[in-house]
Amino acid sequence: MRATFTQEQQDIGRTVGALADADRGTARAAWSGGWRAPAGDGPLLRDFGLLGVPEPAGGIGSSLIDLLVAVEALGGRLVPSRFPAHAAAVQLLCGDERSGGPLPDEVLDGRRVLTAAVDVPGSSGWADAVPVDPLVRTLVPYAAQADGVVALGPAGVWFADPVRVTERQSLDPSVPLADLTVAAPERPRPAGTGPLRAALVVAAELCGVAQGAIDLAAEQARTRRQFGRVIGSFQGVAFPLAEAATARKAAWDLTLYAAWAVDTGHPDAGVQVHAAKAAAGQAAVFAAERCIQVHGGMGITMEADPHLFLRRAFVLDARCGRGSWHRRRAGELRIRARRAVRG
Amino acid sequence: MDFADSDTDLAFRHEVGGWLDKALADVPDQEELTQDEREHWSRVWQDRLCAGNWAGLSWPTAHGGRGMDALAQAVFNEEAAVRGAPYPLNGVGMMLAGPTIIAHGTDAQQARHLPGILRGDEYWCQGFSEPGSGSDLASLTTAATRVDGGWRINGAKIWTSNAHNASRCLLLARTDAAAPKHEGITYFLAPMDGFTVRSLVMINGDTEFNEMFLDDVFVADDDVLGGVGNGWTVALTTLAFERGSMALNLWVWARQAVDRLIDVAVERGVADDSAFVDAVGALQCDAEAVRIGSMRMLGESRAGGVPGPETSALKSLWARVVQNANRLAVQLDEAGGVLVDGDGAAARMRRYLRARAHTIEGGTEEVQKSILAERVLRLPRSR
Numbered sequence: 001m002r003a004t005f006t007q008e009q010q011d012i013g014r015t016v017g018a019l020a021d022a023d024r025g026t027a028r029a030a031w032s033g034g035w036r037a038p039a040g041d042g043p044l045l046r047d048f049g050l051l052g053v054p055e056p057a058g059g060i061g062s063s064l065i066d067l068l069v070a071v072e073a074l075g076g077r078l079v080p081s082r083f084p085a086h087a088a089a090v091q092l093l094c095g096d097e098r099s100g101g102p103l104p105d106e107v108l109d110g111r112r113v114l115t116a117a118v119d120v121p122g123s124s125g126w127a128d129a130v131p132v133d134p135l136v137r138t139l140v141p142y143a144a145q146a147d148g149v150v151a152l153g154p155a156g157v158w159f160a161d162p163v164r165v166t167e168r169q170s171l172d173p174s175v176p177l178a179d180l181t182v183a184a185p186e187r188p189r190p191a192g193t194g195p196l197r198a199a200l201v202v203a204a205e206l207c208g209v210a211q212g213a214i215d216l217a218a219e220q221a222r223t224r225r226q227f228g229r230v231i232g233s234f235q236g237v238a239f240p241l242a243e244a245a246t247a248r249k250a251a252w253d254l255t256l257y258a259a260w261a262v263d264t265g266h267p268d269a270g271v272q273v274h275a276a277k278a279a280a281g282q283a284a285v286f287a288a289e290r291c292i293q294v295h296g297g298m299g300i301t302m303e304a305d306p307h308l309f310l311r312r313a314f315v316l317d318a319r320c321g322r323g324s325w326h327r328r329r330a331g332e333l334r335i336r337a338r339r340a341v342r343g
Numbered sequence: 344m345d346f347a348d349s350d351t352d353l354a355f356r357h358e359v360g361g362w363l364d365k366a367l368a369d370v371p372d373q374e375e376l377t378q379d380e381r382e383h384w385s386r387v388w389q390d391r392l393c394a395g396n397w398a399g400l401s402w403p404t405a406h407g408g409r410g411m412d413a414l415a416q417a418v419f420n421e422e423a424a425v426r427g428a429p430y431p432l433n434g435v436g437m438m439l440a441g442p443t444i445i446a447h448g449t450d451a452q453q454a455r456h457l458p459g460i461l462r463g464d465e466y467w468c469q470g471f472s473e474p475g476s477g478s479d480l481a482s483l484t485t486a487a488t489r490v491d492g493g494w495r496i497n498g499a500k501i502w503t504s505n506a507h508n509a510s511r512c513l514l515l516a517r518t519d520a521a522a523p524k525h526e527g528i529t530y531f532l533a534p535m536d537g538f539t540v541r542s543l544v545m546i547n548g549d550t551e552f553n554e555m556f557l558d559d560v561f562v563a564d565d566d567v568l569g570g571v572g573n574g575w576t577v578a579l580t581t582l583a584f585e586r587g588s589m590a591l592n593l594w595v596w597a598r599q600a601v602d603r604l605i606d607v608a609v610e611r612g613v614a615d616d617s618a619f620v621d622a623v624g625a626l627q628c629d630a631e632a633v634r635i636g637s638m639r640m641l642g643e644s645r646a647g648g649v650p651g652p653e654t655s656a657l658k659s660l661w662a663r664v665v666q667n668a669n670r671l672a673v674q675l676d677e678a679g680g681v682l683v684d685g686d687g688a689a690a691r692m693r694r695y696l697r698a699r700a701h702t703i704e705g706g707t708e709e710v711q712k713s714i715l716a717e718r719v720l721r722l723p724r725s726r
């Protein structure tokens with residue numbers, strides 16, 4: 001049926017959701033002793049590595065939306081698995097079906113964990129059009145915990161050898177971030193839609209984060225009592241949460257449609273992806289802020305969970321092109337398209 | 344998840360589009376017309392729909408319709424909106440009265456009312472809202488008193504689009520003042536003889552809708568639809584048809600508002616200003632979210648589900664896009680929109696002022712948020 005999830009996609013969401021539920025709380029664990037692989041990390045990398053991988057790249061006909069459904073479920077529970085970053089790196093390699101051939105088995109079955117290096121220090125956009133010298137990337141997640149790096153540059157994408165890894169202090173310790181200097185590519189392959197595909201993986205995780213923050217906020221609004229009533233019965237509390245739910249739905253719909261547009265080679269895939277990434281970042285940050293607000297005084301303590309959602313939202317909004325940059329790109333492409341129609 | 348049109352849908356859109364392109368060839372852009380001119384074209388357009396056998400698109404063939412489903416009507420309206428078609432003058436008859444009478448009417452009522460709608464010689468209006476009953480529709484107080492052979496009705500209705508052209512009214516009145524508020528209401532197919540209709544001037548100068556005063560208006564028993572005291576249930580049917588028929592128009596109107604805004608900016612040479620580009624980026628996100636959300640809603644309906652409360656989110660997003668785009672468009676004017684003696688500036692201000700209604704009509708923004716809070720977030724009732 002048109003524009004509805006397939007049975008398979010619903011199953012993916014449920015399975016990954018159940019796996020993630022078992023890992024609940026691990027985003028907080030990184031605050032004492034740094035990042036550790038959650039229990040679901042291995043199974044996810046091993047069993048779900050073919051999601052969203054086109055057949056020429058070694059996939060089995062799974063659509064990009066299949067992958068995004070899985071990543072969204074992880075985002076909602078703040079699971080600090082390397083799976084989304086690995087999947088984004090894989091997708092970065094999948095943007096040009098004519099080049100490259102199938103990806104190595106050890107990448108697709110999760111024995112070799114990848115991460116993507118796409119953001120450039122001092123720039124809010126990704127590295128596809130920016131002159132890059134030296135070959136420095138920033139905001140690379142799990143750089144020290146991955147086995148390989150896929151880099152994006154103006155010439156294309158390539159398996160990059162890190163020359164230097166500088167661990168940075170991440171706002172969200174469950175997602176370690178590093179600056180990376182990589183060796184110049186010898187034979188990069190065309191990026192094609194790779195950056196778009198990778199950005200959608202991040203957008204999907206943001207949609208999950210937004211949903212998780214909304215769920216937590218709604219739970220608080222349903223149970224916390226003041227003035228003799230649960231606070232969710234006050235419109236001043238309820239309406240901002242309704243706005244958050246609206247923004248999250250908009251972002252998720254945009255993300256799903258953009259994935260379909262990319263997968264089917266739709267001509268407006270670019271503007272759709274930019275809109276999705278921008279909307280997803282904004283929805284997640286807004287939802288996390290409202291989540292803090294609804295929790296009142298507890299919301300501003302480290303021991304309550306709302307700040308964990310805000311931290312993850314900020315990190316993801318910044319990665320794979322800042323949300324503000326994507327918004328401007330969406331505007332530019334929209335105006336350009338309208339000008340073309342008007343002549 | 345696949346967003347492509349099915350072959351059946353494509354074929355239907357092709358058929359509709361082909362007819363619309365021909366039928367609209369001599370119709371001017373409605374956005375640039377005066378109220379009187381628009382009403383003229385609405386009448387012309389209604390006649391063409393009837394002549395083209397589109398008036399009963401989603402009605403069963405037994406009632407003279409084309410036998411298609413309610414979604415086909417939404418698709419037709421979408422294709423018409425994309426082409427900037429006028430709003431048909433008897434939209435209430437075709438899309439609300441007809442389907443409601445088919446759902447709840449007796450054979451005699453169907454035989455009496457449906458042909459006139461198909462022929463286009465009886466226009467309808469919707470007498471639901473009252474001065475004292477806006478968002479809380481069920482609190483209506485227009486009173487129907489039993490008399491020999493029917494009911495004597497007294498009260499006032501408001502926001503009635505097209506009452507000045509209509510001869511029949513979908514009228515809600517309270518027939519049992521002692522019953523709980525949802526149970527004492529009856530739905531009438533009232534002839535409008537004896538209604539006093541007074542037009543209301545909107546803040547943009549248009550006169551789209553009216554007040555109606557009913558002083559001892561007689562309505563016969565034959566004109567009770569769906570049984571005495573059952574009016575709330577019948578009214579919900581009408582409201583569902585209202586939402587359904589317009590479901591695919593929202594995204595079109597959102598996109599057109601953004602298109603017009605960009606055209607103004609290009610004309611004024613500010614389309615590359617970063618603040619403007621950022622604003623368009625934000626509008627693009629919301630406008631596309633309405634379009635995609637509508638596709639998903641349609642998909643859910645076809646899969647047998649009922650469109651959920653998430654449709655309230657689409658209505659909110661649509662209202663925001665059009666309001667923000669129209670505000671930006673007047674602000675781009677030389678004098679910030681306040682000198683309205685030029686045709687373009689006046690039309691832009693008219694559209695901006697009209698759009699203020701979008702967060703009020705068809706369920707206020709506050710009602711939409713309450714629906715989301717209660718039914719999506721499962722928060723307790725706040726009203």
